[in-house]
Amino acid sequence: MFSRITRRYDLMNHVMTGGRDQAWRRIAARELGLGAGGLVLDLATGTGDLAFAICEAYPNARVVAMDFSETILREGARKARLRDVQSVVWGVGDALALPLPDATFDGCTNAFLLRNVVDLPLCLREMRRVVKPGGRVVCMEITHPQAPVFRQLFWIYFGKLVPIIGGAIAGDLQAYRYLPDSLMRFPPAEPLKQLMQEAGYRNVRYRLLGMGTMAIHVGEV
Ligand SMILES: C[S@@+](CC[C@H](N)C(=O)[O-])C[C@H]1O[C@@H](n2cnc3c(N)ncnc32)[C@H](O)[C@@H]1O
Numbered sequence: 646m647f648s649r650i651t652r653r654y655d656l657m658n659h660v661m662t663g664g665r666d667q668a669w670r671r672i673a674a675r676e677l678g679l680g681a682g683g684l685v686l687d688l689a690t691g692t693g694d695l696a697f698a699i700c701e702a703y704p705n706a707r708v709v710a711m712d713f714s715e716t717i718l719r720e721g722a723r724k725a726r727l728r729d730v731q732s733v734v735w736g737v738g739d740a741l742a743l744p745l746p747d748a749t750f751d752g753c754t755n756a757f758l759l760r761n762v763v764d765l766p767l768c769l770r771e772m773r774r775v776v777k778p779g780g781r782v783v784c785m786e787i788t789h790p791q792a793p794v795f796r797q798l799f800w801i802y803f804g805k806l807v808p809i810i811g812g813a814i815a816g817d818l819q820a821y822r823y824l825p826d827s828l829m830r831f832p833p834a835e836p837l838k839q840l841m842q843e844a845g846y847r848n849v850r851y852r853l854l855g856m857g858t859m860a861i862h863v864g865e866v
Pocket residue numbers: 647648658688689690691692693694695711712713714717738739740741755756757758761762
């Protein structure tokens with residue numbers, strides 16, 4: 646599905662979020678709290694925007710940008726060439742069975758991954774496994790807004806309008822119907838924090854952005 650929508654993926658992200666998605670990625674990058682730099686895994690990197698935000702936030706960092714769709718990775722690599730970004734390497738891998746040794750990275754990020762995995766606890770454990778003790782895992786994901794009236798408006802927008810906009814812009818109604826469906830199945834921010842704790846993370850916390858529609862969870866290894 647993500648391979649199918651690669652061509653219009655970035656544009657749809659900007660349209661759906663009212664242009665806020667890049668600012669949220671910059672916030673997620675800063676949550677890594679790296680000092681001078683280090684080696685970071687950006688998992689489910691897609692077209693690479695969070696990997697680029699990490700490079701901007703930490704000029705000495707090197708990023709492994711991983712995704713299981715080769716098609717979308719190629720788009721990320723193309724953008725890196727256009728921007729002359731040389732500190733990102735691109736690799737194919739499944740978030741549920743990372744082809745990476747234990748305790749390799751100083752931090753790990755993911756944006757809009759967790760809703761999509763079939764085994765969320767396993768995915769959380771895999772990210773913890775590949776990060777060194779003391780490193781952080783930062784997860785950015787759409788969440789369930791709680792404010793009563795706004796919540797109803799959000800579901801009209803997200804559940805009804807977004808699939809129509811996605812159909813018009815990306816030419817893929819089904820992919821953008823999947824988006825609200827995947828959120829309905831996904832735990833709210835507080836239960837997600839508990840899942841991270843159960844997966845072995847310490848000092849788990851989260852912040853809400855975008856009027857409570859976006860959550861950034863941070864856990865320490
Ligand atoms: C919504 S996109 C997010 C892309 C990017 N992180 C961003 O900020 O826009 C979700 C990405 O997750 C990838 N993905 C989904 N499940 C995955 C898995 N099990 N392993 C690796 N990548 C996965 C998809 O191929 C897709 O590129």
